[in-house]
Amino acid sequence: MSSNAENRLIWLNGRIVNLQEATINVLSPTSQFGANVFEGIRCYWNEDKQQLYAFRLPEHYKRLKNSMKMFRMEDKYSIDELKQGLIDVIKANGYKEDIAVRQTVFIDGFGSWMSKGPVNMFIAPIPKGRTLNPTKPGLKCCVSSWERISDKNISPKVKVGANYINSRMAQMEALENGYDSAIFMNTQGKIAEGPGSCFLIVRDGTLITPPVTASILESITRDTIIELAKKELKIKVIERDIDRTELYICDEAFLCGSAMEIVPVLNIDGIAVGNGEPGDITETIKEMYLKVVHGEVKEYFYWLTPIY
Ligand SMILES: Cc1ncc(COP(=O)(O)O)c(C=O)c1O
Numbered sequence: 001m002s003s004n005a006e007n008r009l010i011w012l013n014g015r016i017v018n019l020q021e022a023t024i025n026v027l028s029p030t031s032q033f034g035a036n037v038f039e040g041i042r043c044y045w046n047e048d049k050q051q052l053y054a055f056r057l058p059e060h061y062k063r064l065k066n067s068m069k070m071f072r073m074e075d076k077y078s079i080d081e082l083k084q085g086l087i088d089v090i091k092a093n094g095y096k097e098d099i100a101v102r103q104t105v106f107i108d109g110f111g112s113w114m115s116k117g118p119v120n121m122f123i124a125p126i127p128k129g130r131t132l133n134p135t136k137p138g139l140k141c142c143v144s145s146w147e148r149i150s151d152k153n154i155s156p157k158v159k160v161g162a163n164y165i166n167s168r169m170a171q172m173e174a175l176e177n178g179y180d181s182a183i184f185m186n187t188q189g190k191i192a193e194g195p196g197s198c199f200l201i202v203r204d205g206t207l208i209t210p211p212v213t214a215s216i217l218e219s220i221t222r223d224t225i226i227e228l229a230k231k232e233l234k235i236k237v238i239e240r241d242i243d244r245t246e247l248y249i250c251d252e253a254f255l256c257g258s259a260m261e262i263v264p265v266l267n268i269d270g271i272a273v274g275n276g277e278p279g280d281i282t283e284t285i286k287e288m289y290l291k292v293v294h295g296e297v298k299e300y301f302y303w304l305t306p307i308y
Pocket of ligand 1: 259
């Protein structure tokens with residue numbers, strides 16, 4: 001049975017409950033300090049096969065466990081428990097369409113910002129199609145005046161709720177100044193990533209993206225794109241620092257992430273990217289990506305976990 005956004009079913013601490021009943025302690029460290037780590041996971045519906053596929057689940061759970069370790073949380077859940085909870089709650093909702101799942105491990109109880117536990121978890125799926133409005137070909141971005149957090153202060157590698165204050169500042173500034181989104185520079189003055197996505201450019205047919213040491217999240221979508229570009233599309237890929245001025249002379253640019261998928265960036269700081277329209281390489285990668293995640297490319301079935 002499908003349910004609406006307000007009445008969907010949520011997995012909370014081992015029980016599947018209506019969202020209205022999924023409550024937590026307001027004094028908990030997750031509530032007070034954003035002491036939670038999470039994954040945004042996508043599942044894609046294949047109509048022909050009547051199957052819903054979770055995309056790159058083992059990689060999401062490896063990153064979730066890494067976030068817990070870096071954040072020094074009690075390691076409460078096995079990979080099997082993480083996965084079973086996700087499968088159970090999706091089945092309980094009966095979703096047969098593309099969905100997004102928020103899987104969050106949080107510090108509950110009455111502790112402080114330095115508590116390691118008690119650790120609890122919620123898993124919240126919701127229907128979600130393509131992120132970009134079909135009438136909008138791409139985004140107008142600015143380079144943010146806010147610097148991306150770095151591994152020397154709050155590491156962007158830890159996917160912790162509190163990190164998103166940094167993203168919030170950049171996104172708010174961008175919207176207030178008439179842009180759709182922002183691109184961060186890191187403390188070295190090199191291009192890092194978007195507020196909730198990674199960033200790639202194309203120059204002379206080569207795909208270029210900042211390395212994982214450039215103050216970015218180790219993105220699963222970025223990794224997927226690199227592999228598909230190299231192996232399937234035979235596009236040269238380089239992971240290296242990107243200067244701000246390269247954004248003004250590149251041929252194509254796009255943001256990527258599980259939630260965002262692949263979204264062309266058409267203008268940066270008021271300067272058109274290429275001819276100001278989505279580029280061929282971006283579009284080719286996007287098409288391939290959407291086929292792979294929907295279970296239409298046999299070679300990449302191993303990235304998919306069937307739910308039903
Ligand atoms: C800051 C940030 N960078 C990059 C990404 C993309 O990561 P992934 O492709 O694993 O979803 C996300 C999305 O979660 C993010 O929040």
